[in-house]
Amino acid sequence: MSVRRVGDYWQLLPGGRAALAVAGESGVTSVQAVDEAGAGRRRQNEVYRAGVYGHLPRVPVAARKLQAAAKKALNARAYAYVAGGAGDEVTQRANRAAFDRWAVVPRLLRDVSSRDTSVEIFGRRLPAPLLLGPVGALELVHADADLAVARAAAATGVPMVFSNQASVSMEECAAAMGSGPDAAPRWFQLYWSTSDELVESLVGRAERAGCDAVVVTLDTTMLGWRPRDLDLGHLPFALGKGIAQYTSDPVFRRLVEEKVAAGGPKQPQPRPTPAAVKALVGMAKAWPGSFRDNLQSPLPRAAVETFLGIYSRPSITWDDLAWLRSRTRLPILLKGVLHPDDARRALDEGVDGLVVSTHGGRQVDRSISALDALPEVLGAVAGRAPVLLDSGVRSGADVFTAVALGATAVLLGRPFAWGLALAGEEGVRQVISDVIGEFDLTLGLTGHTAVDQLSPDVLRRVG
Numbered sequence: 014m015s016v017r018r019v020g021d022y023w024q025l026l027p028g029g030r031a032a033l034a035v036a037g038e039s040g041v042t043s044v045q046a047v048d049e050a051g052a053g054r055r056r057q058n059e060v061y062r063a064g065v066y067g068h069l070p071r072v073p074v075a076a077r078k079l080q081a082a083a084k085k086a087l088n089a090r091a092y093a094y095v096a097g098g099a100g101d102e103v104t105q106r107a108n109r110a111a112f113d114r115w116a117v118v119p120r121l122l123r124d125v126s127s128r129d130t131s132v133e134i135f136g137r138r139l140p141a142p143l144l145l146g147p148v149g150a151l152e153l154v155h156a157d158a159d160l161a162v163a164r165a166a167a168a169t170g171v172p173m174v175f176s177n178q179a180s181v182s183m184e185e186c187a188a189a190m191g192s193g194p195d196a197a198p199r200w201f202q203l204y205w206s207t208s209d210e211l212v213e214s215l216v217g218r219a220e221r222a223g224c225d226a227v228v229v230t231l232d233t234t235m236l237g238w239r240p241r242d243l244d245l246g247h248l249p250f251a252l253g254k255g256i257a258q259y260t261s262d263p264v265f266r267r268l269v270e271e272k273v274a275a276g277g278p279k280q281p282q283p284r285p286t287p288a289a290v291k292a293l294v295g296m297a298k299a300w301p302g303s304f305r306d307n308l309q310s311p312l313p314r315a316a317v318e319t320f321l322g323i324y325s326r327p328s329i330t331w332d333d334l335a336w337l338r339s340r341t342r343l344p345i346l347l348k349g350v351l352h353p354d355d356a357r358r359a360l361d362e363g364v365d366g367l368v369v370s371t372h373g374g375r376q377v378d379r380s381i382s383a384l385d386a387l388p389e390v391l392g393a394v395a396g397r398a399p400v401l402l403d404s405g406v407r408s409g410a411d412v413f414t415a416v417a418l419g420a421t422a423v424l425l426g427r428p429f430a431w432g433l434a435l436a437g438e439e440g441v442r443q444v445i446s447d448v449i450g451e452f453d454l455t456l457g458l459t460g461h462t463a464v465d466q467l468s469p470d471v472l473r474r475v476g
């Protein structure tokens with residue numbers, strides 16, 4: 014028996030199931046149904062079927078290869094900004110090492126033919142315990158930036174957390190994600206600005222853009238000490254990159270106009286260099302309106318200066334939370350929680366959820382890793398609110414481990430930025446499908462059919 018044409022090899026059956034059609038001289042002689050149930054087998058079949066035609070995945074599937082490929086594709090400043098962390102990057106390594114200290118103990122003979130990877134958060138069912146975390150300044154890695162991520166998120170049903178430092182406004186991303194009952198889920202991440210009026214404006218816009226929650230990032234009241242960026246003298250925001258939520262905001266624009274109108278002491282202008290001219294062009298591009306007019310206008314540069322002075326408030330305390338609570342009907346999550354006492358206090362203050370995070374090791378070097386901090390935070394929360402986790406999640410097996418330890422869901426960070434760098438929307442979509450696919454298979458191959466069956470009992474500490 015021989016396969017006559019490659020086209021005979023795989024056929025789609027109704028309902029998205031695949032059939033392996035084995036063709037002989039007299040036509041198809043047997044059709045062997047391949048159970049494609051579940052995200053993992055679907056993704057495998059997609060990849061292997063394409064492989065028959067010589068088509069390979071657009072971006073490497075394994076996290077390490079993915080990052081290495083992105084490194085080759087990106088310029089040095091863009092790569093350093095995404096890859097880099099605080100100090101000696103001990104926290105980044107700790108985030109990964111913490112995952113390696115847990116082992117999964119698979120169980121057998123439990124009928125895992127049908128699996129449900131979905132979870133519910135704030136009344137919405139998600140395809141998997143996975144969100145795309147807020148990642149700013151994505152224009153560094155791809156021209157479509159947040160818009161490509163929004164499209165990939167919408168295509169997969171995975172929520173996107175719009176970054177306060179996005180390169181595309183939340184309204185534009187929201188428009189790409191649909192509205193009404195079919196709207197794809199999205200959240201908004203807030204940096205607490207020195208202007209309360211701006212905070213209120215941003216949160217109001219998030220509500221109108223259909224966001225399901227506000228994530229307040231509290232670990233970045235100041236930018237961490239990041240040697241890779243310092244060595245290159247590179248801060249994207251200073252070049253007008255990653256400030257689209259601001260330049261699209263009516264309050265921010267008024268503040269910029271007021272700044273220009275007030276004049277103020279003229280800064281001595283350094284001699285123009287090619288880099289300075291490039292920076293001015295970048296700022297002119299970031300400001301709405303005609304690029305030619307912006308090149309002549311003082312507003313784009315004033316926007317960058319206004320941003321640098323306004324973007325975060327190190328004086329913020331617990332007392333401020335009540336103010337935010339009274340300004341939005343959306344659930345509020347605090348991102349960057351690592352201490353159980355902070356977790357307890359957050360819930361006492363009426364916060365709706367937490368994100369255990371080290372900001373990907375970008376803020377404090379030698380910090381406790383996010384996964385190591387998780388159990389104590391969960392103990393303090395005692396089931397009263399969802400506890401999400403990010404920092405170091407690279408694969409479906411990592412999602413499995415964090416969820417088994419008790420995380421409600423995880424946020425993916427750098428991996429989707431690498432996917433974006435390599436193949437835009439399609440790259441992000443592939444990274445999401447790969448992570449969910451592996452999560453689904455890990456669930457089944459360890460003897461589970463639903464996320465709520467996971468608990469620390471399925472793990473052993475091995476380090």
Ligand SMILES: Cc1cc2nc3c(=O)[nH]c(=O)nc-3n(C[C@H](O)[C@H](O)[C@H](O)COP(=O)(O)O)c2cc1C
Nearest residue numbers: 095146147148149176230372373404405406426427
């Ligand atoms: C390039 C980059 C930009 C980021 N920008 C933001 C941001 O604007 N707001 C925020 O809350 N977190 C931001 N983060 C942190 C992520 O939301 C997340 O906490 C982190 O990426 C998790 O670590 P991991 O990517 O190593 O898994 C950023 C992370 C990276 C890598």
